[in-house]
Amino acid sequence: MNTDQAVSTRAVVSSLLLGLVFATSVILVALSVAQASQADTFVWILGRSSGITALIMLWAASVLGLLVSHPNSHGWTWMQFVTRLRLHIGFSVFAILITIVHLVSLALDQFVDVGWAGALIPMASNWERIPVTFGVLSFYGMLLVAVTASLANSAIFRRSWLWLHRISLLFFVMAFGHGMLTGSDTDALFFGYVIAGVFVFILAIWRYRKPSIRRKRKEYVRDTKPRIIEESR
Amino acid sequence: MTLTLLPANEIRYDVGNSLFPTGSRRFDLTEFEARFGSSIPLENNADLEALLSRIEQAGVHGRGGAHFPSAVKIRSAILAGAGGTVIANAAEGEPSAAKDAALWQTNPHLVLRGLAAVGALTQAKSLGVWVHEDSYSTRSSMAGAFKERAAAEIDRLPLRAYLAPHRYVSGEASAIINAVQGGSAVPKFFPTKSRAWGEGNAPVLVFNSETLAHIGLLASSLNWAPLESTLVTLLTLNGRYVREVSSDTTFAELLEPSDPAEHVLLGGYGGQWVNWQDIAHSRVHEASLAGQGLSLGAGIVAPLPNSHCGLIETSRIVEWMASQSAQQCGPCIFGLQWLAEDIQALAAGGRKVIGALDRLNDRLPQLMKRGACSHPDGVVRMTNTALEVFASEISLHRKNKCSASSTQPFFPTESEIHAV
Amino acid sequence: MNKHLLIDPTKCDGVGICAIKAPDLIQMDVWGFPIIESAPLTDNTKKQAKKALRACPKKALLIIERESPA
Numbered sequence: 001m002n003t004d005q006a007v008s009t010r011a012v013v014s015s016l017l018l019g020l021v022f023a024t025s026v027i028l029v030a031l032s033v034a035q036a037s038q039a040d041t042f043v044w045i046l047g048r049s050s051g052i053t054a055l056i057m058l059w060a061a062s063v064l065g066l067l068v069s070h071p072n073s074h075g076w077t078w079m080q081f082v083t084r085l086r087l088h089i090g091f092s093v094f095a096i097l098i099t100i101v102h103l104v105s106l107a108l109d110q111f112v113d114v115g116w117a118g119a120l121i122p123m124a125s126n127w128e129r130i131p132v133t134f135g136v137l138s139f140y141g142m143l144l145v146a147v148t149a150s151l152a153n154s155a156i157f158r159r160s161w162l163w164l165h166r167i168s169l170l171f172f173v174m175a176f177g178h179g180m181l182t183g184s185d186t187d188a189l190f191f192g193y194v195i196a197g198v199f200v201f202i203l204a205i206w207r208y209r210k211p212s213i214r215r216k217r218k219e220y221v222r223d224t225k226p227r228i229i230e231e232s233r
Numbered sequence: 234m235t236l237t238l239l240p241a242n243e244i245r246y247d248v249g250n251s252l253f254p255t256g257s258r259r260f261d262l263t264e265f266e267a268r269f270g271s272s273i274p275l276e277n278n279a280d281l282e283a284l285l286s287r288i289e290q291a292g293v294h295g296r297g298g299a300h301f302p303s304a305v306k307i308r309s310a311i312l313a314g315a316g317g318t319v320i321a322n323a324a325e326g327e328p329s330a331a332k333d334a335a336l337w338q339t340n341p342h343l344v345l346r347g348l349a350a351v352g353a354l355t356q357a358k359s360l361g362v363w364v365h366e367d368s369y370s371t372r373s374s375m376a377g378a379f380k381e382r383a384a385a386e387i388d389r390l391p392l393r394a395y396l397a398p399h400r401y402v403s404g405e406a407s408a409i410i411n412a413v414q415g416g417s418a419v420p421k422f423f424p425t426k427s428r429a430w431g432e433g434n435a436p437v438l439v440f441n442s443e444t445l446a447h448i449g450l451l452a453s454s455l456n457w458a459p460l461e462s463t464l465v466t467l468l469t470l471n472g473r474y475v476r477e478v479s480s481d482t483t484f485a486e487l488l489e490p491s492d493p494a495e496h497v498l499l500g501g502y503g504g505q506w507v508n509w510q511d512i513a514h515s516r517v518h519e520a521s522l523a524g525q526g527l528s529l530g531a532g533i534v535a536p537l538p539n540s541h542c543g544l545i546e547t548s549r550i551v552e553w554m555a556s557q558s559a560q561q562c563g564p565c566i567f568g569l570q571w572l573a574e575d576i577q578a579l580a581a582g583g584r585k586v587i588g589a590l591d592r593l594n595d596r597l598p599q600l601m602k603r604g605a606c607s608h609p610d611g612v613v614r615m616t617n618t619a620l621e622v623f624a625s626e627i628s629l630h631r632k633n634k635c636s637a638s639s640t641q642p643f644f645p646t647e648s649e650i651h652a653v
Numbered sequence: 654m655n656k657h658l659l660i661d662p663t664k665c666d667g668v669g670i671c672a673i674k675a676p677d678l679i680q681m682d683v684w685g686f687p688i689i690e691s692a693p694l695t696d697n698t699k700k701q702a703k704k705a706l707r708a709c710p711k712k713a714l715l716i717i718e719r720e721s722p723a
Binding site: 074075213216217220221222223224225226227228229 | 363366393394395396397398400403412417418419559560561563566567570571
Binding site: 068073074075080081082089153158161162213214217 | 666673712
């Protein structure tokens with residue numbers, strides 16, 4: 001194996017894929033904005049399109065995360081493990097960044113009554129109070145998961161980061177609920193939501209069905225203590 | 234030389250030399266002392282230094298596979314400090330190995346004398362014997378010897394038996410150290426060799442049983458000349474023979490002419506496949522084999538009967554070795570599982586052979602030196618040599634042919650040495 | 654004496670973050686477990702080694718000082 005070549009190929013592939021993701025999301029936003037073309041609904045359109053984009057990013061991050069953490073993940077060679085991990089991290093970061101765009105645009109928007117308070121504090125929105133709260137909580141959840149994961153080596157989060165990562169599926173569900181309940185386009189996208197949601201659900205079941213390496217390790221270690229017999233003195 | 238059959242046991246002891254003076258029966262303490270004398274005095278520093286230099290001069294080295302000079306190991310343990318534990322390793326993980334069992338079942342006092350001597354040299358606080366819990370023959374012989382030593386009040390240090398679960402890697406040195414220091418019998422990662430002997434912790438020193446028998450000879454009062462011999466487990470269709478082989482014996486002399494073989498597995502399941510022609514006139518002697526890039530490993534010599542296919546046997550061995558991973562290290566868990574599948578593909582033959590060979594060339598080097606213990610390294614080494622030695626067999630399999638006439642497995646994948 | 658980056662393979666779960674933090678030092682094998690450069694650390698790779706060490710959630714990496722060929 002020519003390692004130098006392997007490194008550069010890998011770097012190119014992952015950056016290309018990430019670039020593609022980024023470009024798609026920008027185009028999605030731009031297209032919707034261009035379609036709207038009316039100045040007074042610009043912020044509203046931006047809010048909606050960034051919301052949808054953020055959901056797609058989050059969905060991709062969850063799918064990649066499950067593909068990275070599956071107990072057999074290391075045995076799969078169809079895509080480099082590190083490439084999957086890079087994509088998972090990339091999608092997650094983009095999901096959070098685009099969610100910030102979504103949050104700011106809806107806080108500024110005059111079309112519905114959310115405001116800064118509604119966008120940042122649970123149960124503070126006058127418009128669609130419960131669904132908006134789902135979104136807010138899901139955003140904080142995502143932030144928490146990302147921050148703890150990047151500090152996973154620290155004494156505080158060494159144990160908790162992985163648990164928060166597992167719980168993050170709950171934030172995914174909340175975000176999906178938020179999208180389905182508030183989006184005025186839910187009727188059109190209904191089957192998309194259902195298929196995407198069911199897909200992640202099935203993937204999650206598949207991922208948690210088998211014991212992880214760590215569990216196997218513990219099981220093996222548990223019954224390998226020697227018995228000690230003092231036979232003479 | 235006489236050959237004795239032990240009833241209900243697969244091992245045959247080839248008797249006539251000094252490590253097994255009695256044949257298949259256990260030498261009790263009285264018989265042992267009549268033949269080997271009592272232990273030389275190990276009271277003061279001069280006694281100890283004298284013994285250590287005898288060990289050094291005799292060139293005693295590890296017989297568990299690593300062939301590390303014992304005097305060097307003992308000296309670094311002395312530097313690491315007193316108060317450690319010295320362990321005699323009587324656990325042979327590999328189903329084809331039997332030499333340590335043979336030694337323990339016939340002459341346990343010799344091993345224990347070596348163990349006590351190393352204990353004295355390193356100022357250990359305790360001694361131990363590491364044995365598989367289901368090695369019943371070895372255990373009963375050992376228990377008898379323990380009792381006799383206790384009755385004669387020979388040991389000043391506490392002597393313990395550590396009963397380990399029967400797994401391939403539970404006899405690995407770092408697994409033993411791990412367990413004796415209070416952990417589990419799974420291999421442990423040590424960043425440096427000396428740390429394995431207990432930096433900070435109480436040192437744990439693990440010796441192969443045969444190594445200790447040689448040290449035991451040097452510590453005996455009847456003046457035994459240092460033995461230039463090796464215990465060899467010979468695997469044949471008729472069972473396993475354990476032989477003591479003097480260093481001027483050639484492989485052609487070791488093997489019976491009734492067992493013609495083209496290929497020999499040297500050193501066991503983590504060893505090397507060699508062409509019979511390349512070793513027929515080599516001596517069964519670690520140092521001279523090292524010149525050929527070969528090693529006896531833990532002293533296993535397995536001439537493959539011509540009726541058997543080396544590729545199929547290799548595939549069976551790899552599959553079994555993969556199942557024996559301690560599930561600690563990723564490269565071992567995933568790498569050996571993959572390796573077993575691709576070697577299986579070679580053995581199965583047909584169109585998949587080429588793809589499997591490509592993957593093997595690409596991935597085998599990635600598996601070297603990646604685990605906490607050398608379990609995967611051994612499998613990789615054995616597989617590499619199999620790919621070379623059985624190149625023509627692989628081409629046959631590609632055409633869906635096979636040179637073997639027998640479908641019976643040759644290499645054991647379960648240990649059967651503890652009958653009785 | 655030189656500094657080396659080592660891995661305790663019994664602790665490594667193959668999380669993968671080290672290969673991202675230290676691309677010049679750590680290659681992934683096909684199963685996504687790290688293969689670590691055996692040469693001693695240089696000033697450049699030392700930084701990467703420390704980054705990887707700090708990032709590993711399993712604390713499986715360590716930097717030790719030893720004679721180079723070991």
